Amino acid sequence: MLRSSTSKYLIAACVCVMVALGVAKGKDKASEQCNAVLVISAVTQSSSEGNGNIHVRSLSPWTWKFSTVENRIPSTIWEAECSSSHCSSPNNPSQPGAFTINSVPIYQQVLVLSHKESCYTASYQTVAVGCTCVWAKTAIN
Template sequence: MMLQRQIDFASLEEAVKKKMRRFDSMYHPMAVCCAALLVVMIEAKDTVCGSTLKIPSKYYEAQPRLPDLNGNINNRSLSAWTWKLNHVESRIPKTITEAVCSSMYCLNPKARPGVAELDERFNSVPIHQSMLVLNHVKSLSCYQASFISIVVGCTCVKAKTT
């Protein structure tokens, strides 16, 4: 049986805007799409598999490359990191770029110019961010919205003392 319901798009848009205040602009169109689906799921209190969600086949081509956005801040940081690709074929987005801290310690900003000196008084730690994704549920032939935690960068913190 196909699920039929009237959706008040004005209130849906307002609910999506409230949800989107939590997201950084870097998640732009896909996050809006996912947030809209999540709001429909929350308001409906039942499955959305009978509903239609149209996603352009080349949605990922419109997204700018991450290193172009941040001016290679990952290499200039005192807590440097590299990028790795997290790819899941049955998820939208299929590929998510995640940060991996390059060292356990941070660079000493007071070291001589041109010398990379680690400072053991400060630890390099990952910064986690929740991200809304759509996972394909084969048994229901639909997508399910869920949050995942991704690492978006690294930062320096004072080392724990015993």
């Protein structure tokens, strides 16, 4: 999972790369050349330490899956996958709750850099970062 401080460094790095590559408004795209080097610090801090195994303790538990793309920064992104389509009962976690409460993913936009030839392209990728309980859709809602 991307940590918030890593995301901040990634955003700052993307802005620096975009400025360095002349992606600012008004630049003639035909004359652009990409030959910048991107350096990202390996030192990160986490503001989410202490949450432990929240993905297992949740009433809407999830597992982590990862995808790795060689020419992407970050190259590996961890994504949540809901363990069930229904939430657990808070009174008896081993029993599924009434089928009126569903487990759904929570999405976050993550800034990524894609490297092609000698250029980096910044874009956002939608990533599931956890799961939560919501009332099931009915004919009324």
